[in-house]
Structures are given as C-alpha cells and as structure tokens.
Amino acid sequence: MAREDSRKSRRSEQGRGETGSQSLSSADDRQAPQRSSATLPALGAKGMALFLWRQLTSMQTALLLLMLLAIAAIPGSVYPQRNVNAQITEAYIAEHGRTAEIMDAVGLFDVFSSPWFSAIYLLLFVSLVGCVIPRLLVHLRQIRSRPPRTPARLTRFTGYTRVELPSADADAIAEQARRTLRRGRYRTDALEEGAGARSVTAERGYLRETGNLIFHVALLGVLVGVAGGGLTQYRGQITVIEGAGFSNSLTQYDSFESGAWYKPGELPPFQFTLDEFRAEFDTTPNEHRFGQPLLFEADVTATSPETGTFAQTLRVNEPLHIGGQSMFLLGNGYAPEITVRDPEGNVVAQGPIITIPSGDMGYTSALVLKAPDAKPQQMAVVGFFLPTGVIDEKGPHSQFPALIDPQLALTVYTGDLGLDEGIPQNAYQIDVSSLTPVTDASGTQSLLRLAPGQQADLPDGSSVSFDGVRRYAAFDIKHDPFQVFTLISALSAAGGLILSLFIPRRRVWVRATPLAGGGAVLEVAGLARSDDDALEGDVRALAEKLGAPPAAPPTARPEAPSEASAQVPSTPSRPADPAPPAAPGTTREGPTQ
C-alpha cells in the first residue's frame, strides 16, 4: 500500500521544517530523489546496525519478503503436510524412500512450521513493525498539525485555474473558500500573505493513512491471534455409535491435541447421546453424481450444567456449541453388530463394531475385531463391511454407500494378538502375518459372506453372526479462546484496507490576490497524494463556485487560461508543465470509478 508514500511525506514534512520550501517538497513527494545509501562512509557497529535496520524496513525488502512468502507457501500445497494429514504424509514418505527423507529433513512436509517459512514471515512482520511505528508517529503529528503552507507558485499543480474578478474582494473570497472547503470535510488553514494576498490551504483524506496503519497493525493482530490460539486451544476427535453416549473426559477421545498453555482438566462437563444419524445419497444415473452424498444429519440429546438437557440436529455447517466448546459433525460410517463365539461356544465379542470407510464411493469399510478372551486361542475377525455388496474379480467391494444389500466379507484368524505385552495398539488395525487363518478341511482359508441375520459356523467350531447394522458419527470437539480476537483483527484489516485504497488524500489551495485597480485574482489548484481521478474536476468546480458568487457576475472570466476552459474536447487538458506521472489525477477523463 502506500507505505513508501508516507515515508516520503515524512521526509517532506521534515524538509519543510528545515527549509520552509514546502511547495517543492510536497510537489515532489513521489519523485524527488531520495537520499541514497550507495555513498555511505565506513560504518561503526551502531551505524551498521542502523544500516541493516533501514534495509530490513525498506520497501524493497518488504517486497522481496512478500514474494518469498508466496513462493515458500507453494510446496505446502504440492506435498502432503503432516499438520493436515499425517497418515497420507507418512505413506508418501514410505513410498518415495530416500528422496522423501531428504525432503522431510528440509521441512517440505511441515512447510508451515518449518524454520525457513517462519523466518520469512517473522522478518516480514519485523519489517512491518519497523515501518509502521515511525509512520504512526508521523501520522499522529500530522493529524494534530495544520495543513502545509500554500505553495508560492500554483501553476504546476493539478487543475490550476486562474480567474480575474474585477469586483471581488480577496478577503471575502478567502473566507468563502475556507467555508466551502470546511464543508467538504477538508482541514483548512487561512494564511495572510504579502501585499494583501490571502490564501487557504486545505487537506483531506487523513483516513487513508489511518486505514493503512490500521490494516498493518491488524495484520499483526491476526498473527497474535493465530499464535495465541495455537498455544491455548485444544481439539479432539470422538466417534459415537447410534444409541451410545459420550461424556466429556480425556479418556473418551480417540485423539486429543492441545496447545502448550492448555492445562489438563480444563474440559467443561457435558454429555450427549447420538439418537440417530441419517445419510442420503444421490441415485441419479450419472458417473459424477451417482452415490454422491446429499444429506448428513445427527440427532443428539445433550446435557450440560448451564443449558440442561436439550435436543439438537447437527449437520455439516451447523455445529453444536456447548460449554465454551464447539462440536462439529465431520465423519460417519457403519458399525455392523457382530457376535463371535469361540470353538468352546462362549460369546467372546458382541455388539456394534466401528468400521473404517476406505474412501471409495460405496463406503467399502474395513473391519477389525479382536477377541482376546477366545479359547483355546485368541481370535481375530478381519474383513469388510459392504453397504451394497458384491464380490467379483476386484474382490469384495460396495457399489453404493446406502444400505441396499449390506454384507460382511470376513476371514477369521487365531493366534496371539499381542495385546498382553502392554504396547498400545490401534484398535482398527491388525497385523495378521503372525496369526493362523481358520481353514476348512481341504486347507483353503474360510471366506465368510454374511447378510444381516445370518450366522456362519467355522470348521474349528467357532462362529460369527451378523445381527444388524448401526451407523456411527465422528465429531471434532474444539475450543479456541483467541478465535474471536483473530476474526476482529482480520475484519479490522479489511476495513483499514478499504479506507487506505479508496479514500483519496489530496491538498487544495486557494489564493486571492488583490488587483491594483480593484477586484482580485483567484487561483485554485490541487495536489493528488494518491490515485485521485476526481481531483481535477473538484478543483475546477471549486474555482467555478468561488469565481461566480452572487457578488461577481459569472461572465467575469475573460482571462482564464486555455487549460481552465475544459469545454472544447480537442484541447489537451494537461497543463504546459505536466504534473508528476504518478498523479493520474491530472487526467480529465479518468476511469469511471
């Protein structure tokens, strides 16, 4: 944004204080040669530090860091990221071997927490602070001070208009100019110049710089909010089967992560029961539409000390807010109810088993059931749950995600499940390499295929029965005390941005010089300090208004210079001495906005 502009304006303000030649310094705001750092003499340690600081806070450095930030973020979208999906990342590394290990070492799988990415954005924010603080001080000073003096020669400024008014009074014109500009929300100052001349200097658009500063400070606020959230938040994943309940304690979570400043035991008390989970899928016979989800809904009955008991339906985009936490419906799947009997006839597992969808359209779901209590050997049941099952050359898979033809395709193993060694295991995974598959008399592995209500008896005397299907829902529960602060910061940044981009900062000067034979000469001109198409028109309108008061006849403009009479289309409207190129306010017909 206009960081550089105001830095220069600071210099110009200082220059004004030293030399008093404010007309030159303000006119050359945008193009005056600045002091160059190329001819620096030998620097001491302090000088060197100052030099480095100036370099870091310079616009070119900020530009470079911004560009680096953009480039550095790209690998984060190309390679899998641990903080987004650790499983996919590990699989990618395992697949790509040595190359991936080197990439991992340089942080390509943790781009957004890598030292180089952090270095870039931290330097950027340091640069930002170094730029914003001096500008803030300058701006505060400017807001309290009067607008700079009227330049001695106005001819070279935008929209310069000169009108001779034979029957006008310089004082009256100046007073009217001041009132008009005040009404136009200009900050004005009336000056008495030599030989009875009066001038009014006016400036408007301080909000532009204010907005610019708000934008940059608010970006810092966003950074603080994100960092604060990272330190104090917690989030966890839970899985609840229809009809089952959840009560908020750490042991109930499948996974739980928290920031460094989170104190264990801060979980607010609440419970809920998942009464029903509904899902609908598209049956349109189109390759892109068939099987696409149309609806996910979870009916819960929740209880907390503050709210009592209430029922709510959770959907995607409609989380449950309870006890300062939010609970989001993020996943779902099937939990077939299975009963397993060991060869001795004892029930060693019974109830709904959570299965993991493999990610295909039809919800082909992996099932793992461990029965450590089975005798004579521990048992494991491994296979698939298929909502709409077929078994063909591709193996068992499901053709549609809804329960059209639910089936189980299972194999049974016996052996030591390794659960007694005290090493925590993933309940949804099992390594069958050390287990023995149950085989029939001919020695081939028994493949069980069950529909609801069916039971399969295995050669070794054990049995598996498929009693029914329930659904389950997966929720994320999270708490981030900084998120409101972050949002307010982001919105402030956007607001400041709008001010800084669309409020024009401009100066307007009016000078009235008495004529020897009575009357006065009116001169009006402006200076755009930002892109400001309307300036020229406004300056001319002001000249028109001041030049044609009831006291003075409107025909009293005989000697107006050609550029002031902007009615003839073929006349170039720019002054003989073109204004600085970066001030397109000199165009008469600018873009229409």
Place this chain on the structure above:
Amino acid sequence: MINQQLAEFSNLLIILTVVLYVLALIGFGADLSGVSQRRSDARLRSREAARVPVGAGAPAIGAGGGAEAGAGGGSFAADDDERASALESRDSGPAADGIADGRGAEGDARPAGALTARGFGFVMAAIGAVLHVGAMVLRGIATQRVPWGNMYEFSMTSSAMIVVVFLLFAIRRKDLRLLGTFVILPVLVLMLIAQTAWILPAAELTPSLQNSYWVVIHVGIAIIATALSGLGALIAVLQLVQARHERTLAAQHAAGETRPQAWGRAGAVLSRLPGATALEALCFRIHALAFVCWTFTLIFGAVWANDAWGRYWNWDPKEVWTFVIWVVYACYLHARATRGFRGSKAAWFALAGFACVVINYTVVNLWINGLHSYSGL
C-alpha cells in the same frame, strides 16, 4: 427437487450465449482490423499528399480539408492529435472517443446512425450477457440454490461476471469497447472448456455446501474477485504492450521522426487505446477492488471453515493458493508504491497474481485433492 426442464432451458440459453458471443467477437474483431486498416489507409493518403509538389500541394491540402468533407484532412488531423497525445501518455483524449467520435475522426463516408462493427459487437455482447445471466439465474432456480456449486457453474457464473463488469465499464467509457475482443475471446474459451470438459447435470449441493449462507457470500465474492483478476490481467497486459509501444514511438520521435509509427496494424490499434498511464491507473483501480475481494474471500472462507470443519485455517491447497494470490497482489500494490517498480514492473506482479488465480482454478481444482474438492469431477 431438481427442475430438469428449467435446467435444460438454462443449458440452451448458454448455447445461445456462446453464439451471441461469437457474433460479438466477429464484430469486435472487425472493428479492430477496421481501425488498423483505416489507419494505414489514412497514412498512405498522407504519404501521397506529402509527395505532391510544394507549389500545387499547399492549396490542394487546404481545399481537401473542406471539399472532401473531412475525408482525407479529417483523418489526417485526427492522426496528428492522437499521435501527439500518444507521445504524452495520451490520457487526455476526449471522453466520447467511442463509435461516433471514431467514425467522425476517421471520416469514413458512413451514414449517420448506421451500426458500426464495434457497435454490433457491443450490442451482441450485451444481449449475450443478458442471456448468460438469465441462464445462471435459471440454473439457480432449477436447483433451488446459488448457481456455483461445482466447477462448471463457477466457470459459467464468473465468465458472466467478467462480461457484465466489462460492459458496465464500457457503457460510460466507450473507448474501452475497443477492448471487446480481448474480453470476449478468453470468456468464450473458458465457456467452451467448461461446456465440454466440466459440464455436470443440475444437482443438489454436497452436504458440506448445504445449510450455510456462506456459500452465497464466500463463493460469490470469490467469483467477483476472479472476474476482477481476469479483467485486471487483461488491462495489465495492454498496459505493458502500450508502454513498450510508446517507448518505441518516443525513441523514433527522439531520432527526429516527425510522424513516429511502429508495429504496423497492431500499432494502429494501440494508438486508439488509452495511453499506458491511463491503463496503469485503470489496472490499479481494478486490482485494488480485486485485492479487497480476495481479502474478504479469505476472511469469509475462514469464518465458514470454522463453522464447517472446526478450524478457520487448514492449509488446504485451495487456502494455500488463495493465500499466495493474496500475497502476490499485496506485492503488486506495494510495488506500485515503491520507487523503481512503478509502471511496467508492477504490472508483472499483477500478471503473476493472475497466473496464481489460474493455477488455483485449474490445477488445484482438478489435480490436487483437498477439502475444497467441489469441482464435481
């Protein structure tokens, strides 16, 4: 739920829109080549006039101005005017530099009130835009939701947005209508790709897009931002080309050439366009709006993500790329305020930003899996 008849009608309107845009393209294209043709004709005449012996030539030219109803002399004068202004950044051309003015200045013996090629192109584009918007509204009514639930609908809606924004700009600034070719052509290409490769039957939204007004706000602003980025990139390209053209003319002028001219017909077209300085100002204006829209796309996206996924920022590929777009456009705005980067160098940042928009729209949608996988393909 889905009114398939209305959806069919919407598809039909899209086809009609494509036809109208093709007609508009023909009109705008004929206008462009006409401008360059008339220009080279005028130049030829001026060369011949210069070759006439001095004694007989002086009165002949003087008479020609009046007797030929401004045919030769008129365009001659216009030539001088334009070239003079071209040398000084040419932002001082009259506002009504549109059809009427162009016709008058070029001095073609065309009856008043007849439709010029440019006028034809503009009218066709305007009717096409009405049908285009109508098609998207019908798609919305047919599906009872906003018409931007997948990549096809997003493309169709944002291309409608581009045309509408361009036409709105061009209603008041008639000189911009000369750019019609450069707007309608990319829009047509985008529409044809969407119509052939990304088209999907009208359907309901996936659950993650349901139950949230943010789909209207977040995606709506993203569409506006995309359209503004596209238009901004077009202006940035023209600005770069125009700046180079002006440098060439200025170099010729400095070398003593009294009538500098470069680049043949393309140069003649460029001479009719606003100068590099005016284009730069327009470029900034569009990108300032685009940057604000991208900012709100990010913020509202974060608010929605917080409701939908429980995290306001996930480093999802779409988010990463939108962040990259935002940072690159921030670079553009900063570069514009930095000494040594103003003008052409800054425009390259704007083009880099648009390249990121294109990547975010194609590569990320089609080949990178993420939470924003709504292309439906």
